[in-house]
Structures are given as structure tokens and as C-alpha cells.
Amino acid sequence: MNYILFDGATRAQLLPFTYTRPVADIRFGILTMRERWEYLLGYTTSTITEDYLANKWPMVEMEENIMINAAYFPTEELLIQIQNLKKSEAIFDNDDIVAFFSEEDAEVNFEKYSQIEIKGEVIKLENSWDIFAKNDKAISCDFQLVTQDKESEPIPSSNYVKNAENIFIEEGASVENCSLNASNGPIYIGKNALVMEGSLLRGPIAIGEEAIIKMGAKIYGATTIGPGSRAGGEINNSVLFQNSNKGHEGYLGNSVLGEWCNIGADSNNSNLKNNYAEVKLWSYQSERFENTGLQFCGLLMGDHSKCGINTMFNTGTVVGVSCNIYGTGFPRNFIPSFSWGGSAGMKIYQTSKAFEVAELVLKRREEEFTEEDKEILTHVFEETSKFRRY
Numbered sequence: 001m002n003y004i005l006f007d008g009a010t011r012a013q014l015l016p017f018t019y020t021r022p023v024a025d026i027r028f029g030i031l032t033m034r035e036r037w038e039y040l041l042g043y044t045t046s047t048i049t050e051d052y053l054a055n056k057w058p059m060v061e062m063e064e065n066i067m068i069n070a071a072y073f074p075t076e077e078l079l080i081q082i083q084n085l086k087k088s089e090a091i092f093d094n095d096d097i098v099a100f101f102s103e104e105d106a107e108v109n110f111e112k113y114s115q116i117e118i119k120g121e122v123i124k125l126e127n128s129w130d131i132f133a134k135n136d137k138a139i140s141c142d143f144q145l146v147t148q149d150k151e152s153e154p155i156p157s158s159n160y161v162k163n164a165e166n167i168f169i170e171e172g173a174s175v176e177n178c179s180l181n182a183s184n185g186p187i188y189i190g191k192n193a194l195v196m197e198g199s200l201l202r203g204p205i206a207i208g209e210e211a212i213i214k215m216g217a218k219i220y221g222a223t224t225i226g227p228g229s230r231a232g233g234e235i236n237n238s239v240l241f242q243n244s245n246k247g248h249e250g251y252l253g254n255s256v257l258g259e260w261c262n263i264g265a266d267s268n269n270s271n272l273k274n275n276y277a278e279v280k281l282w283s284y285q286s287e288r289f290e291n292t293g294l295q296f297c298g299l300l301m302g303d304h305s306k307c308g309i310n311t312m313f314n315t316g317t318v319v320g321v322s323c324n325i326y327g328t329g330f331p332r333n334f335i336p337s338f339s340w341g342g343s344a345g346m347k348i349y350q351t352s353k354a355f356e357v358a359e360l361v362l363k364r365r366e367e368e369f370t371e372e373d374k375e376i377l378t379h380v381f382e383e384t385s386k387f388r389r390y
Contacts, residue, residue: 002062003041005034005070006048009096013127014071015284016302016320016337017241017258019380022049022057024070027226027241028131029138030146030188030206033070039145040074041083052379056372065102072098073138077120093118128300128318129281129292131239131256136185136222139204143168143186155180166203185221214247226259228365236271238298243365255298258321260361262306269313271298279316282334289333292316302337304358304377311342320387321380322354336387337380346390351381 005024012018017026024034024047031039038045046060047053048067066085072078072093081091082099090100090113098118102108123137124130146168153169155161158177166182169175170191177197180187185204189195193207196215204221207213211225214232224239225231230247231240238255246252248265255269272295273279279297280289301319308326319325320337327342340349354377359369 001043002060002065003037003043003045004048004059004061004065004067004102005037005045006067007050008069008071010071010124010126011050012285013283014125014131015128016300016318017128017131017256019321019337019383020053020258020303020376022047022053022070023125024049025057026125026131028125028135028224028239030142030190030208030224033073033125036142036145037068037070037074040079052376056376061104063104065104066099067102068099069097071125073123073125073141075120075123078118078122081116081119088112089114089116091116091118093122093124127292128256129254129294129297132222132237132254133294135224135237135239136204139188139206139222139224140185142206143188143204146188170209190227208242212247237296241303243367253298254294254296255300257299257301258303258305260304260358261301262361264307264309264311264326266309267307267311267313269299269317270315271296273315281316282318304354304361320384322349322358322377324349334387337384339388346388348388348390351378 007023011023025032034045047057048059049057085101087101090110091098092115155164156176160179163182166186167180169189172192173189175195178195178199180201182203187201187203187205189207190209192210195213198216199213200218202220205219206224208227210228212230217232218234220236222237223235226240226242228243229240230245232247233249234251236253238252240257241259243259244257244261246263250266251268253271279292279294281292283290297316299313299317302321304321305319305323311325312330314330314333317333319335322337323335323339325331325342327344329343331342338349339346341347355374362369
């Protein structure tokens with residue numbers, strides 16, 4: 001069977017992270033949504049996404065296909081339902097399409113489909129803040145998945161350890177003279193990751209392949225440090241996608257950083273309003289600030305964005321793609337993509353300059369900044385121009 005992951009109706013609510021990737025490639029827990037589905041299905045997947053992303057993530061259609069809404073987490077019950085789908089059948093979550101059987105080039109008319117209600121627990125990425133708010137559940141589920149029938153590398157005796165059976169260390173990882181407390185959730189340390197001495201880890205925590213945790217880091221669950229990322233200082237209930245850096249002292253809490261982000265030394269975000277009120281967050285869908293229902297919500301930062309040393313972010317700040325933030329004081333709670341500056345004022349960060357930086361940043365990790373990447377960022381620059389009123 002050919003499985004295709006589609007973005008679904010929640011894509012706009014997952015911006016700025018879906019400006020530069022399909023919903024399927026959002027990381028939370030240990031894995032991305034795509035990695036999780038492919039792990040369980042035993043097949044590679046392709047994608048239905050926005051046209052400007054399709055060159056990098058093309059759709060591969062065959063004679064018979066199962067289309068899956070990538071915003072849905074693959075629970076055991078949902079997996080069984082999807083694997084048992086037959087022609088002209090679709091799984092619904094109230095009015096939301098979860099999955100359906102499709103034939104090549106055939107017109108899909110759901111009025112003619114047999115509609116099946118989703119079963120069991122429903123875990124879905126509905127809003128950008130769900131990436132950190134639902135990370136506890138995602139880490140626990142992924143930990144069971146990726147460690148099943150596998151044996152952890154021995155935990156070096158130099159570490160202080162609580163609940164060792166809830167700690168898994170992959171081959172090549174280095175963890176010495178650290179505190180590993182898995183009493184409240186699992187700790188997963190990926191292949192060739194380095195956890196430097198003096199680090200304090202309190203699960204649930206996922207540390208990706210070749211990630212580095214700097215000396216004396218204090219990391220609380222539920223936190224994901226993605227593959228190739230760098231983490232230091234104090235981090236709480238946050239998700240760093242692949243190849244992002246928060247490597248110095250300073251606080252990051254209830255936050256999400258996309259790929260290729262960098263947080264300057266001694267930068268901090270607030271995650272709680274002084275009056276303890278519900279946090280409002282910028283919505284790209286309604287183009288205004290909306291209630292989140294959360295009391296704790298920090299910084300949401302899109303791909304390729306960076307901030308200088310001693311930057312301060314207010315509670316519930318949304319930073320778009322490819323921004324450069326610096327200076328004293330608190331910048332605005334919504335910073336449009338391709339912005340340069342801070343509280344003293346902003347100007348447009350031109351794509352030619354942004355591309356120069358991106359090329360250098362990727363080269364340091366021995367990766368190429370491709371023409372596809374340039375085309376995607378150019379589209380994001382044009383699509384977000386309406387938000388830049390300077």
C-alpha cells in the first residue's frame with residue numbers, strides 16, 4: 001500500500017513552522033510525525049502540501065493510496081483502523097478527515113464514502129503551542145516505540161541515576177558525571193549525542209542524534225533537543241527542532257524553536273504573565289492575537305531566526321522565519337518573517353543577506369543551502385510581506 005501524508009486544515013494554525021515544512025515534518029517527542037508514521041507502517045511516505053513546498057516534498061501517487069492527515073498522532077487504535085481501510089472508506093474525527101482510501105486520478109467525493117468514526121484516544125496537533133504542550137505524551141509514546149525489543153547502552157557509573165529502567169542510551173552517546181532523573185518520565189539519548197559533565201536532566205526528555213548538551217545545563221521535561229542541536233543554560237518544556245542552538249546561559253521555557261535557530265548568550269523568555277492571566281498568541285489564521293487557554297507560553301520561533309546576546313522575549317512571543325533580533329528592551333510579541341532589529345525599531349531583512357547567512361550556517365554542519373531552499377524562503381518572504389509595515 002502507498003501511504004501519503006497530507007497537511008490538513010490545521011496547517012495555518014501551525015505557522016510559522018509550516019511555512020518551511022509540511023505538517024508531517026514537525027518534530028515533537030523523539031520523532032517527527034513522518035518518522036513516527038513510517039516507523040509504525042513499515043513504509044516510506046510522500047506528502048501532499050503547499051505547491052511551493054512540493055518540489056522538496058513531492059507526492060508519489062500509485063494505483064491505490066491511503067491518505068493520512070499528518071496532524072494526527074498514530075495511536076494503536078488509529079493505526080489498526082488505517083491498515084484496515086478499504087476502497088471508498090474514510091475515517092473522520094467529527095468533521096475532520098483523518099484518513100481515506102484513494103485511487104489514482106479518481107475524484108474524491110466524501111458523500112459517497114463510508115464514514116468511520118475514529119476510535120480510542122485522539123492526539124492531534126491543532127495549534128502551534130501543542131508542540132510543547134503535548135510533548136510529554138509524545139515522548140512517552142515514542143520512548144516505548146523506539147526502545148521496544150532493544151537494549152540500552154550501559155549507563156556509566158559516574159552518573160547520578162534515578163529510575164534507570166526509564167533511561168535509554170543509544171550507541172555512541174556519551175554521558176558522564178551527570179544527573180539523570182527519570183522518575184517523572186523517560187530520558188532518551190540518541191546515537192552519538194554528547195551530554196557534558198554537570199548536566200542535570202529531569203525527564204521526560206528526548207535528546208536527538210548527535211545533539212550536544214553543554215556543561216551544567218539544567219533541563220526539565222517535557223523537553224526535546226532535536227538531532228544536531230545544542231542546548232545549555234535552563235530549559236523547561238520546550239522543543240528544539242533539528243540543528244538549532246540554545247547553547248548558553250539563559251532561560252527557555254514552554255517554547256518551540258524551528259530549524260537553524262540560534263539563541264544568543266544570556267537571552268531569556270518569559271512564560272508567565274505578571275497577572276497570571278491566560279496568554280494570548282499571534283494567530284496567522286485570524287491575523288490577530290487569540291487566547292490560547294494556557295497560563296504558561298513562551299517563545300515560538302520559525303526556521304533560520306536568531307537573537308543576539310541578552311535578548312528578552314515577553315510571554316507569548318511569535319517570531320517568524322529568518323528574523324534577526326537584538327538590542328535592549330522587549331521586542332514586539334509578534335515579529336514578522338524577515339525582520340531585522342528589536343524594541344528600538346525594525347527593518348526588512350532582505351533575502352540576499354538572509355541567504356548569505358543561511359548558506360554559511362548550513363555549511364558549518366556540512367549541509368547545502370539548495371536552490372529549493374531559496375525558492376521556499378523567497379515564497380515565505382513574499383507571502384509575509386503584508387505583516388511588515390516598515
